[in-house]
Amino acid sequence: MAENLQQVKKRIKTxxxxxxxxxxxEMIAASKIKKAQTAVEKNKPYADRVKFIVQKILAENTDLAAGSSFIGLNKNSKKKLVFVISSDKGLCGGLLANIYKQVYTNVTKDDYVVTIGKKAQNFCIKNGYNVKASFNMGSSFPKYESIFPMLKIMQNLYETKEISAVDVIYTNFKNRLVQEAVTKALAPIEKDEHFVNKGEHVFEPSSKDVLNSLIPYYFEAMFYNMLMNAYASEQAARMSAMSNANENAKEISASLTIVYNKSRQEKITNEILDLANGQIH
Known part of the structure; x- marks a missing residue:
């Protein structure tokens, strides 16, 4: 029996x-990813340089841990603060699922959580995590000044010794095809044992003063770099997901068109046979 042609035609239209x-x-995401990728690439040398200077000072001065509450482990608390960065909207493939896996693996119900993105907020609240604050990710490129209230929360909790560490869960942008959900430590600033000390630098007035002045810029550079990576990853993942969805929709339309043509041909054939049988009788 031929399929209902009207239903098939409606499915093709859908x-x-x-x-x-x-x-x-897909085109909207593609236009956004170009700007985001350029920004990530341009910001990376600055972030790397700030990190290099901090590590150089720590490598040359072993007695600076007591100079700042952000250097060295706070043993008075076992809690940590975790920033979870996601998108406000879905339709971005497996990006959100990978973020959620990182949360399940690396966050306890006792930890403080600050969510950036509505999807992370809804997930963490639904699963009973201790959400201390929430911010929207937004649909446009994140502004530098947007990170200040987020880092202020970290500063307050860290300086009052309510937390021992700060982690950030986000999606690291490698290229337009590869984005990796990761959990990275933001604080405390620890000495990198694999750091290679290159070049001679003179710090004025002193290494300790330079380090204390540089710490706020260090956190800003590191955190904003993570935020930009998360935004670029969202656009790349959405572009890829929408491209796949577009191809699937075209394939469904093509297969339904074949079904429609076969059903229509079958209906015409049956009508001709009915006419022929009528003439014979």
Whole structure:
């Protein structure tokens, strides 16, 4: 029996509409990823240089741990603060699922959680995590000044010794095809045992003063770099997901068109046979 042609025709129209929508969303993500990728690439040398100077000072001065509450482990608390960076919207493939896996693995219910992105906020609240504050990720490129209230929370908790460490869960942008959900330590600043001390530098007025002045910029540079990576990863993942969805919608439309044509041909053939049988009788 031939399929209901009207239903098949309606399904073809629906698939074509989905293909148009996903194509538009793919193009929007593609336009955003170009700006985000450029920003990530331009910011990386600055962040790397700030990190290098901090590690150089720590490598040359073993007695600076007591100079700042952000250097060295705070043993008075076992809690930590975890920033969870996600998107505000879905439709970005497995990006959110990978972020959630990192949360399950690296965050306890006693830890303080600050979410950036509505998806992370909803997930953490639903699963009973101790959400201390929430911020929206937004649909446009994150502004530098947006990180100040986030880092202020970290500073307050760390200086009052309520936490011993700060971690950030986000998606690291490697390229347009590869994005990796990771958990990285932001504080305390620990000496890198693999650091290679290159070049001679003179710090004025002293290494300790330079380090204390540089620490705020260190956290800003590291955290903003993570935020930019998360945004770039979101756009890349959405572009890839919408491209796949677009191809799937086209394939469904093509297969339904074949079904429609076969059903229509079958219906015509049956009508001709009925006419022929009527003439014979």
């Amino acid at each position: 698939a074509d509409s989905i293909a148009q929508i996903t194509k538009a969303m």
